[in-house]
Amino acid sequence: MRDAHLFQGALRFVHLLWVGLFSIETCSGKVLEKTFEEWMRYKAECLKKMESDPYPAGLFCNRSFDMYACWPDGTPGTTVNVSCPFYLPWFEKVKHGVVSRRCGADGHWALPNGTEAWRDHSQCKEETDGASEEEGAHQLMVSFKVIYTVGYSLSLLSLILALLILTVFRKLRCTRNYIHANLFASFGLRAVSVIVKDSLLEKLWGKEVLQMSDWEAFLSDEAAIGCRVAQVVMQYCILANHYWFLVEAVYLYKLLIGAVFSEKNYYTLYLYLGWGTPVAFVVPWMVVKYLKENTECWALNENMAYWWIIRIPILLASIINLLIFMQILKVILAKLRASQKGYADYKLRLAKATLTLVPLFGIHEVVFIFATDEQTTGVLRYVKVFFTLFLNSFQGFLVAVLYCFANKEVKYEMKKKWQLWKLDHTALCCTQ
Known part of the structure; x- marks a missing residue:
């Protein structure tokens, strides 16, 4: 010991x-x-040297x-x-x-x-300054972890409630809300996968090492199987989340430019795009990691070329979303101007529409789209990490609020349900 x-x-x-x-x-x-x-x-080398060196008299x-x-x-x-x-x-x-x-x-x-x-x-x-710097980095990252854990937990609870609302009320069952429900589900799965992965990593790397044999077990492939599976699931959920952003963008664009498209229901294609596309990228990435970088929890990217298997589809979805977002804003602006509203009024409505669409399309991620991990160092890297973790973790909560809890249609159905329940309860009390 x-x-x-x-x-x-x-x-x-x-x-x-x-x-x-x-x-x-x-x-x-x-x-x-x-x-x-x-x-x-x-x-x-030490044991070999001890065996070969002659003993003194x-x-x-x-x-x-x-x-x-x-x-x-x-x-x-x-x-x-x-x-x-x-x-x-x-x-x-x-x-x-x-x-x-x-x-x-x-x-x-x-x-x-x-x-x-x-x-x-x-x-x-080790030098004191270096140790202090590492301690500081440790404390900073622990703070980040607390923030995004709170964000994902809050998002998960709100998303579960939002999914229940969209599935319980029959009059809310339509293609638009089905797509919202799938987006909520992708956010929820992403939150669960991150929390589970963190728990497995903490269990693996937080072990107390008492014997030298513990170090070998600590760094063995067998010890990392669980967190590798969690890493794969998390990458799938992140990709699925981005592609449901894309589905939301495509669907809204189809509604606004409806004359170009037929009335055919594309919901099945949306399901393939949202849940199927990530498989086409996660499976090759998993195979490459297993064959080329089968170390620890697959969280490290020694060869960044392998990481591009995951990064490219995310960048592609983000760029397409940005282009659709800009086109939608142009259409909204044109319709607002044509509605003979006051200048200040349509400006305000355009700003409201913009702020509402940003979390739905994941446009905030475009800010750091070209600020890759290889290019960001020092303070800039910490800034990027903070904003990325903060926005990604709380985004599910924001989307649930905007597209469920604050939605007029949802509020109307919930209010009507509440009033019916009160009438039934009052009638029941009167008959007793």
Whole structure:
């Protein structure tokens, strides 16, 4: 247990940073795995060296590997210095430092407290500034995680209620509301997939490591199967959510430019577009990840070419939505001008229509459409991450409010249902 604690100290900052970055693409998981691999190589080289080196004559302190550094035979009464272990993630900063041990006059390593060998590894510790920076990044990402968890939870509850309303009231059952219901469902599934994925990651990466064998199990493929499945489901739900944005845009455009289209019901095609299209991209991405990047929870993108399998359909849907959005605004503007309303009035109505359509079409995502992860660093990356997570997590709640709870048709049906219930209740009371 003590040896595991020594090694765990070398990986503490990496593990801490990973826990704070569950849902954001990061290289910290890669650092953790690489550090463990380097430690295994360091240990193997140390054991090989201990076997091959000749033993000195006379009294000496035995060569050993204390799970942190590799120690040669020590001359009694001297301090033995060895270079900082190369597996440390911050090795480049401390490569000229040394870790020290005291060999006692009796030929045994010094035990100041009677149980553990004395060792001074102060020169091999990470710099304070770097540690503080990592702690700051950890706290910031934990705050982001709290925000989007609240957002997705609130969205999920409101979406479930909105779906119940659209399915319970018969007079609300029409193609338009069916499409809204599917969009609500895609938002709900996206929220559930993110929350479940975070829970699995927290369970995996939040484990307490007590023995060295725990590290091997900790980084094994078997331990990551659950979160890999969750990662695939989450990517499908995100894609489905974007393509139901597209369905909403296409349907509204069809209504406004109705003369161009036939009256045929396209609802079946909308179902294929919304739920079927994502499969065409998620399956190839899953196969490529399994064959080429089958590490950890598939959250890392070492080769960004593979990530474009998911990114391209999202960008394509977003661009098409933006174009349709602009065309719809032109049609709305023309109709408002033709309705002989006052200038200020149609401007206000156009602004209202614009703000209403933005969350329905997911237009806000176009703001960061070309600000890819490779291009954003430092403060800009944190700004992008914050706005993306905040808007995406609360968007389901906003859409449920705008297109269900605040909808005049929905409010009318609910009010009528309430009045009928009161009349029935009053009549029941009078007959008793």
